[in-house]
Amino acid sequence: MAKKFPSSFLWGAAISSYQTEGGNSNSDWAVFEADRGLETANRACDHYFRFEKDFLLAKKLDLNSLRISIEWARVFPSFNKVDEREIAHYLKVVDSLSELGLEPFITLHHFTNPIWFSQNGGWLKSKNIDCFLKFVSRMASDLKSKVRYWMIFNEPMVYLFKGYLEGAWPPGEKSLTKSLRVVKNMLSAYKTAYQEIKNVYDQQQSYVSITKHMLYFQGCERGHLWLNRFSAFLRGKLFNDSILDYLASKKIIDFIGLNYYRKEYSEFVPLLGRECGHQNHCQRRNSLNWYVYPEGLGFFLDRLKKYGLPIFITENGTAENEEEYYQPFLMDHLKEVKNAIDRGVDVRGYFYWSLLDNFEWDKGFNQRFGLYSVNYDTLERNPRQFSSVYGKIAKDNMLPDGDC
Ligand code: FCB
Secondary structure (H helix, E strand, C coil): CCCECCCCCEEEEECCHHHHCCCCCCEHHHHHHHHHCCCCCCCCCCHHHHHHHHHHHHHHCCCCEEEEECCHHHHCCECCECCHHHHHHHHHHHHHHHHCCCEEEEEEECCCCEHHHHHCCHHHCHHHHHHHHHHHHHHHHHHCCCCCEEEEEECHHHHHHHHHHCCCCCCCCCCHHHHHHHHHHHHHHHHHHHHHHHHHHCCCCCEEEEEEEEEEEEECCCCCHHHHHHHHHHHHHHHHHHHHHHHHHCCCCCCEEEEEEEEEEEECCCCCCEECCCCCCCCCECCCCCECCCHHHHHHHHHHHHHCCCEEEEEECCCCCCHHHHHHHHHHHHHHHHHHHHCCCCEEEEEEECCECCCCHHHCCCCCCCCEEECCCCCCEEECHHHHHHHHHHHHCECCCCCC
C-alpha cells in the first residue's frame, strides 16, 4: 500500500464563528446563555480581531485548508438590514485564508441564528426560510470567486436534537411535533439554498453539502441485550443515515462532510432508546465523558462509500484533561482514515476539531479541543505537543513510519 495520502489531500482544522470570534451579541445563543445562567461566550478567543494571526498558526503547521463559519447575525443584524462592514470583514477573512494557501471551507449555519430570526419563530415557521436564503444568496454571490466548498448546515440532527427535543440548546424546546416541523423547514431551506448556490456559481465549480455528525451506536451491555442492540440499530438509522439518504436520493449533495467523535451505548426504552446510564469502565473516555472509538471512523467511512461521493472528514478531535491523550487519539483516527483510503474509500481531506481551544456551547470554556491552547485571560495561543505531530503528517502527507 502507498505510504502517502493522495497528493491533493486536504489537511485542515475547523473552527466556528460563535465559538471563537467573540462579540456575537446579536446571536440567539447569547440570549440563551443569559436566560439559562450558562457560561457566556463573550469575547471567546477574540478571533474576530485576531483571525490573521490565527490563520498563520494553521499555516505554521503546514495545513492547506481551514473550515470556518460565517455568523449570520453579524451579516444580518436585523430582519432587512445587511451590515456591509461585516460582509467586508468576511471577504477579508477569506482573502487572508487564500493568501496563505488555505483552502476555505465555509459553513453558513453552525448552530446559531440572529436574535430577530428566533424571535420570529425561527425554523418553526416556513415563512422564515426566505430570511436564511437571503443570507445564503448574498454570501454566495460575494464569495463565489474565492470559495468552492460550502456547508449549508452544520450537523442538522444535533441542532434538532439539542434544541428541539432535549431542550439543552436554543430555543430550549422539548417537542416532537415541533422537531418534525423544524426538520421539514430546514430540509426545504437546504434544497433551495443548494439550488441558489448552484445558480449563483453558474458554470463555476462549487461543492455544496452539510456536515453530518455520526455517532457509533452500540447496544448497552446491561439489561435486555437484544433490545439494546435493536435500539442502537434504530437510532443509527434515524440519527446517522436518514438525512444523507434523503439528500443523496434527491441528488442535492456534492460531497459528504463527516463529523466523527465517539461511540455511544444505547439502551432500549420505547420507542427508540436512549444513552445507556451504565458506564463501561474498560473503555477510555475523554474529558466530556465521550467514549473514544477510532474504529468507528473506519466503519463510517466504509458505510459512506455507497453514496459514491467524495468524503471530507470535516470534524474529528478530542478534549482531554491530560496532554498525553491527544496524540494517540489523532494517530489512531488517522490510521483509520488511511486504511479506508487503501480500501478504496474516496476520502479527500481531514479537518481536526479544532485549531484553537474555544467555547464548547453549554459546556463552556473548560473543554479544550485545540491544536493550540488558549489562555482566556491573556488570549495567548500556545501549540499543544501533538500539534507538531499533526503538522509533520500534513507536511509529509503521510503517517510516520511504523504507523501505517
Ligand atoms: C461538534 C460541533 C462543534 C464542536 C464539536 C466538539 O458537534 O459541530 O461545534 O462543538 O462538536
